[in-house]
Amino acid sequence: MDFAFLSSIFTQLLKGLPLTLNLGVLALVGGFCLSLILNLMRTTRVGNALASAYVFVFRGTPLLIQIFMIYYGLAGFGFIRHGFLWPFLREPYWCGLLALILNDAAYTSEILRGGLRAVPRGAVEAGRVSGMTRLTVMRRITLPIAVRQALPAYSNEVISILKSTALVSTITLMEVTGIARAAASETWRAVEIFLCAAAIYLALSLVVTRLSAWAERRLSPWQFGETP
Structure with missing residues (x-):
């Protein structure tokens, strides 16, 4: 095995790591914010129908297709090409990031919804009986329990x-x-090159x-047998 070549390639691949992390972090932040909006929409009948349709579409179609639809498909609409968003949507970076955000929001909204549903009703009622406001109950009871329940699934996301940031290489x-x-x-x-790339993704995971x-x-x- 040519270790000099592997070292050279590994150094070369690390130059792309900042962009990988940039896309990943911004997609997670944007997806999380959008997922909160989706969960708020579920409090109404119409909003719940729209949020459910959104989740169904973006969870039911491949991310690669979504990237292609945004990068190649949006250019087919004249009002987008002549609109104020076109300077952004004609750039592969923004198209890739948008696709990652929209896809992540669909999965994260379901993870958050599952975490919120796992909060015992009795714990919320006990907080209200003890004199806590809705905001205090949310901050001290609902959110801590929901986060603990959702954390394993969210780490997988x-x-x-x-x-999934690897897919933006196609654009x-x-x-x-x-x-x-x-x-x-x-x-x-x-073989050697993609083994080095796989090692980088394994390290991130x-x-x-x-x-x-x-x-x-x-x-x-x-x-875990520890004291808080």
Whole structure:
């Protein structure tokens, strides 16, 4: 095995890591904010129908198709090409980020909804009886319990989004996978190159897993034999 080549390729792939992290973090932040709006919409009948349709579409179709629809499809509408958003939507970065945000919001909204449903009704009622306001109950009872319940599933979603950033390489963005594809086409040494790329994604997944386990211990110390 050519370790000098592996070292060179690994260094080259790391140059795409900032873009990978940039897309991943912004997609998670944007997706989380949009998921909160979707859950608020579910409080009304019409809003619930719209939110359910949104989740069904974006969870039921491949992310790669969504990226292509936004990057290639939106240009087919004249009002978009001549609109104020066109300077952004003609750029592959913004199209890729938008697709990641919309996709992440669909999954995150269901994760949050599951966490909120897991909050015992008795705990909320006990808080109200003790004199807490709705805001205090939300802050001290509902949200802590919902976050603890949703954390394992959400950590999986974080890992999924970080890996899904690889798909934006199909629209010319040179993140880790984009650089790997370009290097493989030049050197014809795909095995070594994509093994290095896989190692980077594995390292990112390991970091997220460790952080999630730490957060679970902090939020539920009694489950791990620790004192809060």
